[in-house]
Amino acid sequence: xxxxxxxxxxxxxxxxxxxxxxxxxxxxxxxxxxxxxxxxxxxxxxxxxxxxxxxxxxxxxxxxxxxxxxxxxxxxxxxxxxxxxxxxxxxxxxxxxxxxxxxxxxxxxxxxxxxxxxxxxxxxxxxxxxxxxxxxxxxxxxxxxxxxxxxxxxxxxxxxxxxxxxxxxxxxxxxxxxxxxxxxxxxxxxxxxxxxxxxxxxxxxxxxxxxxxxxxxxxxxxxxxxxxxxxxxxxxxxxxxxxxxxxxxxxxxxxxxxxxxxxxxxxxxxxxxxxxxxxxxxxxxxxxxxxxxxxxxxxxxxxxxxxxxxxxxxxxxxxxx
Numbered sequence: 001x002x003x004x005x006x007x008x009x010x011x012x013x014x015x016x017x018x019x020x021x022x023x024x025x026x027x028x029x030x031x032x033x034x035x036x037x038x039x040x041x042x043x044x045x046x047x048x049x050x051x052x053x054x055x056x057x058x059x060x061x062x063x064x065x066x067x068x069x070x071x072x073x074x075x076x077x078x079x080x081x082x083x084x085x086x087x088x089x090x091x092x093x094x095x096x097x098x099x100x101x102x103x104x105x106x107x108x109x110x111x112x113x114x115x116x117x118x119x120x121x122x123x124x125x126x127x128x129x130x131x132x133x134x135x136x137x138x139x140x141x142x143x144x145x146x147x148x149x150x151x152x153x154x155x156x157x158x159x160x161x162x163x164x165x166x167x168x169x170x171x172x173x174x175x176x177x178x179x180x181x182x183x184x185x186x187x188x189x190x191x192x193x194x195x196x197x198x199x200x201x202x203x204x205x206x207x208x209x210x211x212x213x214x215x216x217x218x219x220x221x222x223x224x225x226x227x228x229x230x231x232x233x234x235x236x237x238x239x240x241x242x243x244x245x246x247x248x249x250x251x252x253x254x255x256x257x258x259x260x261x262x263x264x265x266x267x268x269x270x271x272x273x274x275x276x277x278x279x280x281x282x283x284x285x286x287x288x289x290x291x292x293x294x295x296x297x298x299x300x301x302x303x304x305x306x307x308x309x310x311x312x313x314x315x316x317x318x319x320x321x
Contacts, residue, residue, distance in 0.1 A: 010037025011306045012244055015290050016102060017041045019242045019310040026099030027051040029090070029234075031083040031227065034058075036065030038102055046074035053077045055089060057132035082132065084223035087230040097236035103228070105220070106246040106302065119214065121187040121206035127180065129210075129217045139213045143186060144175050158221065158249065159212030167193045167209055186210075211247060224253050232261060232282065237315035240285070246305045251289065258284055258311050282311040 016038060020028065022045040030039045033054035042052055052074055056062050062078050069076055079089050083103065090096065118128030118139055127140035142151070148168050155164035170193035171180065180186055187206040194205040215221055231241055245251040264278040289307035296303045 010035075011104065011106060011296070011300065011303045012290065012292060012308045013037060013041060015308055016104075016242045016244060017045070019285070019290075019308065020100040020102065020240050022046070023050075023099050025049045027053070027095055027097070028100045028102070029053040029055065029086070029098055029231075030102050030104075031055050031086060031231070032102075032104045033065050033078070034061050034104065036061075036068040038104060039065060039069060040072075042100075042102075043069055043072035043074050043076070046072070048073045048075075050074040051077070051095070053079065053089070053093060053095065055079050055081050055083055055086070057082050059133065082223065083227045086227050087234065090234055096234065097239075098231075098234045099236060099239045101231040101235065101239075101241045102244075103231075103242070104244045105224070105250050106244065106306065115183075118183050119210070121183055121190075121204060121210050123183065125183045127183060127186060129214045131218050135218075137217050139186075139217050140179075140181055142213050142216055143171060143180050148172050154216050155209055155212045157212075158215040159208035160248065161208040161212065163194055163198070166195075169193070183210075215247070215249075221249055221253065224250060225257055228254060228257055232311075232313065235313035237313055239313045240310060241282075241313075242308060242310050244306055244308050245289075246302075246307075251307050251309070254309050255289075258282060258309060262311070280314055282313055285310040285312055 020042070022028065022042060024045060024047040026046070028042050028046070028051070030042065030052065033039060033056035036054065039052055039054050046052065054065055054077070056065070057080060059080065062080055066078055077093055081089050090098070115123045115125035118125045127138065127143055129139040130137070142154070146154070151171065152164050152168040155161045155167060161167065167190050170189050174180060174189050180189070190206045190209050191199055199205050228243070235241060243254045245254060261281040262284050263280060265274050266276045266278060267274050286309050289309055292303035292306055
């Protein structure tokens with residue numbers, strides 16, 4: 001698939017752009033550039049002296065976003081990297097005191113729709129699921145080479161799949177016959193492992209397993225908290241961070257980190273006053289996650305599981321650990 005053929009529907013666009021509270025002369029980082037949907041609206045709000053940094057580990061995404069954003073006059077930097085290296089990216093660009101940082105943790109629509117990438121359980125494709133095509137670990141390796149116990153753990157923890165035992169038993173049985181190499185092969189194995197009454201409910205039986213394997217292949221949960229911490233460190237006082245998640249575990253990472261930074265006091269609850277001296281670093285602007293509205297839900301089914309959380313950096317507080 002060529003970049004010019006990519007299509008992508010940006011999730012929670014208005015809510016996240018409003019959440020960033022964009023300063024026309026500010027510095028903004030899109031840690032998950034994708035097709036550039038959010039970045040386009042950031043660029044719309046930036047003046048010539050404003051700066052956008054777009055980070056993505058997918059060459060196709062970077063090429064597409066560069067073309068999409070070439071008309072804008074703000075300073076633009078496109079960096080092939082994982083957001084795990086956010087601090088290093090900013091250091092390399094000699095940027096600090098960032099005004100806003102955005103994370104959209106969903107897989108881009110053009111990745112899902114590109115059958116050669118192996119993210120979709122609806123279409124035939126190789127078991128790949130790599131966001132970074134130069135990475136070594138693929139979904140095929142996870143499915144065929146991981147020990148049963150480790151595979152079950154991944155499906156249970158990352159996918160919250162209650163039928164993980166049955167699915168892994170079926171996978172092991174089939175991979176002993178021959179290597180599982182395509183998305184539809186795996187999807188059929190998962191479907192047949194599901195209890196008959198559970199197979200044809202609203203959500204596809206392969207959804208959780210494919211999600212779990214994708215998280216494992218790309219190490220997403222392992223790097224998310226570290227990257228968010230780097231982002232909070234980089235924000236200037238008054239700067240904002242918006243995080244869009246599509247998985248309960250991702251949302252939990254963001255929620256717990258933000259709560260910890262908003263209320264870092266370690267004093268016992270029965271102490272009459274704080275003596276630890278730890279001050280809040282951020283203010284949580286969305287006590288409950290912001291969800292997609294009815295119109296967006298109708299237009300884009302992928303927005304169903306999207307949750308947006310927003311925090312603002314305070315002028316005092318501890319340095320990010």
